[in-house]
Amino acid sequence: MLHLILFFIFAAVCIAAAINLLAQSHPINSALSLIVVMGSLAVLYLLLGAEFVAAIQIIVYAGAVMVLFVFVIMLLNAGTEEHTGKSYVAWFIGIPSVIALAALVVYSLLLHQGQTGNASVSSTSTIGSVQEIAKLLFGKFLLPFEVTSVLILIAIMGAVVLAKRGDN
């Protein structure tokens, strides 16, 4: 019961902050709303028994990535978004498609609600412990893990080269 109450509180916070992200016209307000979304998602991960994911959600996303966003917003002195001509394709094809997609997904979930059970874990299980994740990450998923390190290296070099000032 407590799980359900906490889920509804933080799901409501999450959706409200996501709507606020779209409604705000200044990028810094959108960035702060996104931090609220990520924080409440971290609480939902804790409810699902995923402590490790909740921790790296706060550290990597709300910490590192969003600091990068706020840094760039302030570096470029990004002001209020100016309103240029609307994209007719986006407004008349895109938005109805998005609403149709949301309606379809929610409808299918409600249709099959009886067949799926609860997503909460019991407090005695070891699912979600860092040790078990490390065994998987450095055992079964060792090759993808190493490939991601190469990806990070390429991303660092790409960011440095792209953001470098200069003619060449």
Added chain:
Amino acid sequence: MVPLSYYLGLSAILFCLGVLGFLIRRSIITIFMSIELMLNAVNLSFVAFGAYWGKLEGQVFVFFVMVVAAAEAAVGLAIIIAVFRTRETLNVDRVNLLKL
């Protein structure tokens, strides 16, 4: 005990809000934040399915998604800085030429 479908519904709503932001916003930074919102929505469904089936692979996959998102944020923001340096604008409607 929270039903799995609630988590998936929240994930779907967040994803659709991200798509909506991608379509209607004109600031390139806000568009970028909408992409992050979509990635977060997918992460939530990964963790929810992982908890539902009692498997840890879902959480490992979330780890990989986060790595890709971090790399994407670094490169994407560097591209935004490079675009701003040549165009002096962050509005995507004014960035309509590939050449400088």
